[in-house]
Amino acid sequence: MDDIQLPSWRHVFKLDPDKEISDEALDKVCLSGTDAIIVGGSSGITFDNTVDLMARIRRYELPVVQEVSDLDAVVPGFDAYLIPMVLNTTNPDWLVGQHQRAIEQYGYMMPWDLLIPEGYLILNPECTAAKVSEAKANLTKKEAVAYAQVADKLMRLPLVYVEYSGAFGDMDAVKAIRTAMSQAFVIYGGGVTTVEQAQEAAEAADIVVVGNIIYEDMAAALATVNAVKAVAIEDNI
Numbered sequence: 253m254d255d256i257q258l259p260s261w262r263h264v265f266k267l268d269p270d271k272e273i274s275d276e277a278l279d280k281v282c283l284s285g286t287d288a289i290i291v292g293g294s295s296g297i298t299f300d301n302t303v304d305l306m307a308r309i310r311r312y313e314l315p316v317v318q319e320v321s322d323l324d325a326v327v328p329g330f331d332a333y334l335i336p337m338v339l340n341t342t343n344p345d346w347l348v349g350q351h352q353r354a355i356e357q358y359g360y361m362m363p364w365d366l367l368i369p370e371g372y373l374i375l376n377p378e379c380t381a382a383k384v385s386e387a388k389a390n391l392t393k394k395e396a397v398a399y400a401q402v403a404d405k406l407m408r409l410p411l412v413y414v415e416y417s418g419a420f421g422d423m424d425a426v427k428a429i430r431t432a433m434s435q436a437f438v439i440y441g442g443g444v445t446t447v448e449q450a451q452e453a454a455e456a457a458d459i460v461v462v463g464n465i466i467y468e469d470m471a472a473a474l475a476t477v478n479a480v481k482a483v484a485i486e487d488n489i
């Protein structure tokens with residue numbers, strides 16, 4: 253984690269291997285001033301489409317990390333691997349089950365130093381990740397904060413990812429989660445499409461992730477970089 257200086261990240265683009273992106277568009281994303289690229293998605297992720305995207309991003313200097321959502325699509329060569337553990341899943345397979353099988357399968361070849369576990373809190377019941385991981389995503393603010401505290405204070409995970417993929421979330425809830433953390437950084441992702449939303453998210457979370465808008469409106473996506481970085485956030489931990 254030290255090697256990729258994740259605590260200094262403020263803005264990150266998430267690229268989906270299952271979606272087409274032209275070389276020209278990728279150039280804009282990678283030279284945008286964002287702090288890093290996350291490669292991941294919740295469906296249609298394969299080894300081949302992930303290798304292809306990683307190789308194209310590797311031409312640039314910025315860090316590139318894979319968010320693992322399918323064991324068959326783990327690709328060597330990323331700077332680090334984000335490992336989601338879905339805190340509010342109703343099926344332990346998405347919390348520790350697949351993880352146990354992955355560790356058993358990789359054995360001594362597991363690059364432990366490159367793994368960054370993230371307590372994944374999915375708060376948009378309509379998003380693919382919620383459906384895939386059987387998450388109970390309709391939570392009150394109090395319930396959401398308590399889940400995040402499980403990750404931070406009991407599991408001591410370095411990251412809590414508040415996921416609203418596809419919809420702009422409740423920034424009061426994100427702020428309350430961040431305030432309740434003792435050591436975990438809070439990543440926010442979901443529905444950031446405008447400068448105003450980027451600013452609001454940057455006031456609430458340590459790191460803001462921007463995904464879908466890249467494929468819909470490149471200018472709007474690029475504008476989120478400076479919008480996030482212009483917001484100073486006080487150290488929380």
Ligand SMILES: CC(C)=CCC/C(C)=C/CC/C(C)=C/CC/C(C)=C/CC/C(C)=C/CC/C(C)=C/CC/C(C)=C/COP(=O)(O)OP(=O)(O)O
Pocket residue numbers: 268292293294295319320321322323326327328329333335336337338346347350351352354355358361362363367372379380381384385417418463464
């Ligand atoms: C030699 C070498 C490099 C080895 C690597 C070894 C390695 C890294 C092994 C993996 C270790 C490990 C413990 C893996 C865990 C495996 C695993 C599959 C865990 C479960 C992941 C999980 C909980 C998936 C559920 C869905 C989810 C939360 C996905 C991630 C989030 C995401 C990308 C959401 C956004 O998706 P998107 O497609 O944008 O969604 P929309 O449709 O809503 O836009």
Ligand SMILES: O=P(O)(O)OC[C@@H](O)CO
Pocket residue numbers: 266415416417418419440441442443444461462463464465
């Ligand atoms: O695609 P969007 O809605 O921007 O969300 C970003 C990210 O949190 C998805 O995992």
Ligand SMILES: [Mg+2]
Pocket residue numbers: 268293417463464
């Ligand atoms: Mg997406």
